[in-house]
Amino acid sequence: MIIAITGASGFLGPYVAARMQRVGHRVRTIGRRRAPIQDAQHFTWDALAGEPPSEALDGVDAIINLVGEPVAQRWNAGVKRRIEESRVLGTRNLVSGIRQASRQAVLVSASAVGFYGDRGDEVLTEASPPGGDFLAKVCIEWEREAMRGRQFGSRVVMVRTGIVLGADGGALKEMVRPFKAGVGGPVGTGQQWVSWIHVDDLADLFAFVLFRETTSGAVNGTAPNPVRNVDFAHALGHALHRPSVVPVPVFGLKLLFGEGASALLASQRVIPEVAARAGFAFRYTDCAAALRDVFQA
Numbered sequence: 001m002i003i004a005i006t007g008a009s010g011f012l013g014p015y016v017a018a019r020m021q022r023v024g025h026r027v028r029t030i031g032r033r034r035a036p037i038q039d040a041q042h043f044t045w046d047a048l049a050g051e052p053p054s055e056a057l058d059g060v061d062a063i064i065n066l067v068g069e070p071v072a073q074r075w076n077a078g079v080k081r082r083i084e085e086s087r088v089l090g091t092r093n094l095v096s097g098i099r100q101a102s103r104q105a106v107l108v109s110a111s112a113v114g115f116y117g118d119r120g121d122e123v124l125t126e127a128s129p130p131g132g133d134f135l136a137k138v139c140i141e142w143e144r145e146a147m148r149g150r151q152f153g154s155r156v157v158m159v160r161t162g163i164v165l166g167a168d169g170g171a172l173k174e175m176v177r178p179f180k181a182g183v184g185g186p187v188g189t190g191q192q193w194v195s196w197i198h199v200d201d202l203a204d205l206f207a208f209v210l211f212r213e214t215t216s217g218a219v220n221g222t223a224p225n226p227v228r229n230v231d232f233a234h235a236l237g238h239a240l241h242r243p244s245v246v247p248v249p250v251f252g253l254k255l256l257f258g259e260g261a262s263a264l265l266a267s268q269r270v271i272p273e274v275a276a277r278a279g280f281a282f283r284y285t286d287c288a289a290a291l292r293d294v295f296q297a
Helices: 013-022 077-100 134-152 170-180 199-211 229-240 250-265 273-278 287-296
Strands: 002-006 026-031 041-044 062-065 106-112 156-161 163-165 196-198 217-221
Touching (some): 062 199, 170 229, 199 273, 229 287
Parallel strands (some): 002 062, 026 041
């Protein structure tokens, strides 16, 4: 198969590409920057400017859409606009390009557990309704644009990812900074739920839903055992051989991340019900073991 990956220069892209190449599939990358992926043909595309070049999608069997401005940064009006437009407008332009392609490819599009908003102790599955905050609204529109692919025959899957555990990027890269400085600890009260997934499991899950023809719609990209933030902090500190007892005050987060602190304080107890029922086998179901693997690799 020929598999195109948008946003492949980000944290997750090389893992997903390597997973596809290991089983013999050809990878194309589409985006503004060439990704560090060997043997991948690259096509330049500005996701906000319009549809991908037609030759980028010619003969493609599947597309994995990973385009999106990083959320883990200080928010202001401009950052919020980029977070929204990169996902919503970028996916809209991609789907329009798929519609014009000679072959109606499968679309596996990233989404996020931010879809659910801040939900306390509520157990959340793919059937749970969305939240109402900024990230939830972005995810709703993001998924709506991806789902337009169904109108012209594409199978569409949206993978709602949690915090991805990998040493070289993503939200975890920002989270480890205070721990390495010896001042890490739980965020706020520490009682909010953290939904996480090891990066290798997430790459495997993208492949699983892509090749499983009966899977469509939303799939939670999280490990089956979410943890309290205080337990996540202790596990992270242990994996880094650093203390994890200094609570991070809410006002400190707001100074660093502005409105973006809300994403770090949200409680999302997400269960991957669809993946479990489909028979997906997670390699990492224990958060502490997953973090040890990440930092001992």
